[in-house]
Amino acid sequence: MRIRPRHVPAAALVIGLLSAAALAADRAGDAADAAADQLAHEIFKQLIEINTTDSVGNVTTAAQAMAQRFLSAGFPAGDVVVLGPEERKKNLVVRLHGTGKHRPVLLIGHLDVVEARREDWSTDPFQLIEKEGYFYGRGVLDMKSGDAIMAATLLRMKQEGYRPSRDIILALTADEEGGCCDGVEWLVKNQRPLIDAEFVLNHDGVVGYSITSEHGVPQQFALSATEKTYGDYQLTVTNRGGHSSLPRPDNAIYELAEGLLNIGRYSFPFELNDITRGYFERMATVGRGQTAADMRAITRTPPDAEAIARLSRDPELSSMMRTTCVATRLEGGHANNALPQRAQAVVNCRILPGHTKEEVRQDLVRVLSDPAITVRYVADDGAVSDTAPEQRALPPSPLLPQMLAPLESTVAAIWPGLPVVPFMNASATDGIYTRAAGLPTYGVAGIAVDRDDVRAHGRDERVRVAAFYRGNEFFYRYLRVVTAN
Numbered sequence: 001m002r003i004r005p006r007h008v009p010a011a012a013l014v015i016g017l018l019s020a021a022a023l024a025a026d027r028a029g030d031a032a033d034a035a036a037d038q039l040a041h042e043i044f045k046q047l048i049e050i051n052t053t054d055s056v057g058n059v060t061t062a063a064q065a066m067a068q069r070f071l072s073a074g075f076p077a078g079d080v081v082v083l084g085p086e087e088r089k090k091n092l093v094v095r096l097h098g099t100g101k102h103r104p105v106l107l108i109g110h111l112d113v114v115e116a117r118r119e120d121w122s123t124d125p126f127q128l129i130e131k132e133g134y135f136y137g138r139g140v141l142d143m144k145s146g147d148a149i150m151a152a153t154l155l156r157m158k159q160e161g162y163r164p165s166r167d168i169i170l171a172l173t174a175d176e177e178g179g180c181c182d183g184v185e186w187l188v189k190n191q192r193p194l195i196d197a198e199f200v201l202n203h204d205g206v207v208g209y210s211i212t213s214e215h216g217v218p219q220q221f222a223l224s225a226t227e228k229t230y231g232d233y234q235l236t237v238t239n240r241g242g243h244s245s246l247p248r249p250d251n252a253i254y255e256l257a258e259g260l261l262n263i264g265r266y267s268f269p270f271e272l273n274d275i276t277r278g279y280f281e282r283m284a285t286v287g288r289g290q291t292a293a294d295m296r297a298i299t300r301t302p303p304d305a306e307a308i309a310r311l312s313r314d315p316e317l318s319s320m321m322r323t324t325c326v327a328t329r330l331e332g333g334h335a336n337n338a339l340p341q342r343a344q345a346v347v348n349c350r351i352l353p354g355h356t357k358e359e360v361r362q363d364l365v366r367v368l369s370d371p372a373i374t375v376r377y378v379a380d381d382g383a384v385s386d387t388a389p390e391q392r393a394l395p396p397s398p399l400l401p402q403m404l405a406p407l408e409s410t411v412a413a414i415w416p417g418l419p420v421v422p423f424m425n426a427s428a429t430d431g432i433y434t435r436a437a438g439l440p441t442y443g444v445a446g447i448a449v450d451r452d453d454v455r456a457h458g459r460d461e462r463v464r465v466a467a468f469y470r471g472n473e474f475f476y477r478y479l480r481v482v483t484a485n
Contacts, residue, residue, distance in 0.1 A: 033473065036156045040472045043069070044148035048128040048137040052112045054178030060084075062111045063092040066151055066172055070094050073155050083191065089174035089182040093194055096154050098164035098483060102402075103198035105482060106169045106439065108184060108430055109147045110176030110204060113139040120459045134462040141463045142456035145471065146203030146445055147172055153476045164483030171195055176204070176430050180381040184430035188437045199403055200434045201482075203475075205443025207427055207456035209463075211418070212316075213448045216464065220283065221411050222423045223404075224443025226275050226396035228323075228350040230428035231357045231388065232378035233364055235259060239372075241334075241341035248339065253332045256343040259368040260327050263347060266367045268323040270308050271352055272299070275396050276320050279423040286419050316451065319426035323360060325349040346378065350426055353393035361388045394432070396424075397440035406481035407444065414446070414474055446474025 046065060051057040063082050070080045075094060084090035089112075098104075116125035116138040123129045125138035135145075150170055157164070173183035187195050205224045212219050237252040237259075272280070277299055284295035294311050297304035298321070312318040325347050332343030349360050357377060364375050377388035399422060408420050425431075431441040448467045455461045 032156075032160075036152055036476065037469050037472055039155060040148050040152035040468075043151050044135075044140075044145060044468070045128040047111070047144040047147055048139055049126055051126050052139070052174075053115050054112060054175075055115060057112070058088050059111045059174040060088055060090040063090050063172060063174075066092050066147075067094075069151065069155065070158075073158050075158065081194065084174060084182050085186060085190075086174075086182045089179065091171060091173040091183060091187060093187070093191070094154060094170045096157060096164065096168040096170075098166045098168065099485065100167070101485065102166040102483075104167035104169050104196070105479075106171065106195050106197035106200045106434070107150050107479075108171045108173065108200060108202050108204075108434065109143055109150055110174070110183060110430060111144070111147060111172050112174050112177045112179070112183075113142070113144070114177045114457050116459075116461075122460055125461070130465060133465055135465055135468060136460060136462045138461055140468075141208040141447070141449065141454075141461055142177075143204045143208035143445075145447060145463055145468055146208050149446075149468075149472045149475050150203055152472060153479055156476060157479075162480070163485075165485045166198070166483050168479065168483060169195055169197060173430065180379075185433045188433050192437070197439060199397075199400055200431070200439050200441040201403075201479075202429055202431045202434075202441055202443045203445045204429045204431075205445045206425055207454065208445060209447040209449045209454075209467075209471075210443065210445045211415075211448035211467075213450050213467075215450065216448075216466075218415050218418050218448050219451075220286070221407075221415070221418050221420045222443075223399075223407065223420055224425040224429075224431070225399060225422045226273075226353060227393070227425035227427070227429060227431060227443075228319075228352060229355075229357065229391065229393040229432070231349040231351055231360060233325075233347045233349065233361060233388075234376045234378050234384055235345045235347060235364075235368070236374045236376070237343045237372055238341060242339040244337045244339055246339075252340040252343040255370065255372055256330075256332065256345060259370055259373045260330075260345060260347075262367055262369065263325055263327065263364065266325075267312070268325070268352075268363070270298075270303065270321050271323075272303075272321065273353055273424070275422055275424045279320065279421055282419065282421045316426070319350065320424055323349060323352045323355060323363075324426070325360070325364065350428065351393065353395070353424075356390045356392055357388035358390055394435045396422075397435060397442060400440055403440075403442055403482065406478060410474065410478040410481055414470070414477070444478070445471060446478070447471035 050062045052059045067080050079095040081093045123136045129136040175183035237256045280295040284292045294307035297307035328348045329346035333340035434441045
């Protein structure tokens with residue numbers, strides 16, 4: 001029997017014991033969180049330093065490296081599968097079994113990254129560099145940070161012996177940033193039972209992040225429930241060419257350049273749908289100043305033209321109000337001392353739901369207003385055709401309470417007062433394939449990026465160190481709530 005000191009009241013001792021227990025639990029929790037951050041960092045570094053570009057990289061190498069981690073952690077071999085139709089672009093699918101009380105949740109993230117040239121960067125893009133509070137490297141934002149966080153979360157759950165109420169399936173895939181058909185699209189078409197789920201969480205919500213911040217201060221948590229349609233178009237001018245000592249007005253390069261300037265000067269019509277209208281209405285209530293007033297003004301009937309013009313100066317907001325098309329590649333001529341016989345460009349479009357790819361091709365023809373410039377459609381596999389598919393973006397995914405309620409509670413716990421705002425993703429993700437397969441899909445990532453510092457696909461891609469670790473904490477806590485018994 002423990003002898004209680006006479007000068008210590010019993011109630012005070014009980015409180016002291018409880019406080020000590022709580023402190024011990026907090027310390028244990030802190031140690032587990034620190035270990036999880038260390039694991040996420042190790043995986044992050046490993047993935048960044050495996051080149052997974054479409055040109056010379058190898059996604060299979062990354063998939064196999066992650067598979068080995070799961071096998072070493074005790075996942076059965078039958079639950080860790082590396083598969084795909086192309087030797088260099090295989091996918092990893094991992095399953096953490098639950099009680100079966102609910103249908104599975106599928107986590108998706110792509111392992112491939114866009115091209116990066118060493119001479120364009122101030123650091124080696126295929127080394128994880130930490131400096132001045134940021135991680136640098138190709139894919140640190142889009143989206144190997146998310147891959148590392150999702151992998152670390154499943155490994156932590158396995159180590160803790162956690163048994164979720166539903167199976168958790170993780171698919172780390174190829175061909176989102178380049179190439180065609182070997183990633184999520186292939187899994188949906190050829191391995192549906194392996195990845196079938198009640199709903200999908202796509203960590204590539206907005207090129208790897210969901211939280212928009214200003215000077216490091218979070219402003220909103222964007223829940224992607226729909227997205228634009230991706231479309232590439234090839235513009236070509238040809239003529240007979242000739243000797244460069246005898247210039248003529250019908251220069252293929254000049255003619256194409258004039259057409260591209262017409263596209264650059266053109267703005268597609270303003271348009272809102274249910275998701276984007278709700279986004280601007282919600283952001284108007286939490287915003288301030290002229291921007292908030294303009295957001296209210298564009299949701300009225302008729303919308304205010306001056307408000308549209310002011311908001312359109314922000315590329316992120318402009319992309320939510322209209323289809324966008326932009327020149328992304330250009331080539332022309334065949335010799336320094338010859339008039340060009342051919343000039344060619346690629347124009348990339350992100351198309352609002354409700355409009356077809358062929359409709360946009362016709363829009364480009366009209367804007368160019370030059371019969372000498374042919375406009376053809378470029379499919380995902382590189383095939384070029386005279387017309388585009390009559391493909392419209394899919395309707396938004398329903399906001400399922402089993403996804404949304406845990407999200408709102410987790411966000412409130414980590415970032416008190418931060419609004420969760422459903423929105424339309426202006427970029428294209430693998431969510432188009434899962435939505436098309438009838439799987440409700442949501443872009444969710446707890447990483448924060450400053451509005452004016454989104455470097456995905458650009459030089460010196462970076463993400464704040466603190467944002468990466470906070471994103472790791474968020475995803476673990478969120479997935480625990482989504483799969484709680």
